Amino acid sequence: MGGMRHLALLLASAVLLFAADKPAAAPAPVAPKYQEGSCCDKAVKKGEKCVHPCCVKAAKAGKVCDHCNEPAKK
Ligand SMILES: [Zn+2]
Numbered sequence: 001m002g003g004m005r006h007l008a009l010l011l012a013s014a015v016l017l018f019a020a021d022k023p024a025a026a027p028a029p030v031a032p033k034y035q036e037g038s039c040c041d042k043a044v045k046k047g048e049k050c051v052h053p054c055c056v057k058a059a060k061a062g063k064v065c066d067h068c069n070e071p072a073k074k
């Protein structure tokens with residue numbers, strides 16, 4: 001029975017790989033990159049949008065608020 005199980009797993013991963021190879025019909029827009037743990041990040045994870053005035057303003061300009069989402073320091 002172990003052999004059959006293994007084969008099924010192989011088939012499943014082959015199907016997954018094949019699906020991943022196909023070009024997406026409609027490429028999803030790049031999601032804004034919020035800093036982990038920021039107000040915006042928390043809001044998005046709750047399925048909401050950050051309501052901070054600075055963040056709303058940045059979002060309207062198609063940006064991410066850099067007051068609340070500081071770029072990662074090197
Ligand atoms: Zn925010």
Ligand SMILES: [Zn+2]
Pocket residue numbers: 052053054055056065066067068069
């Ligand atoms: Zn902000």
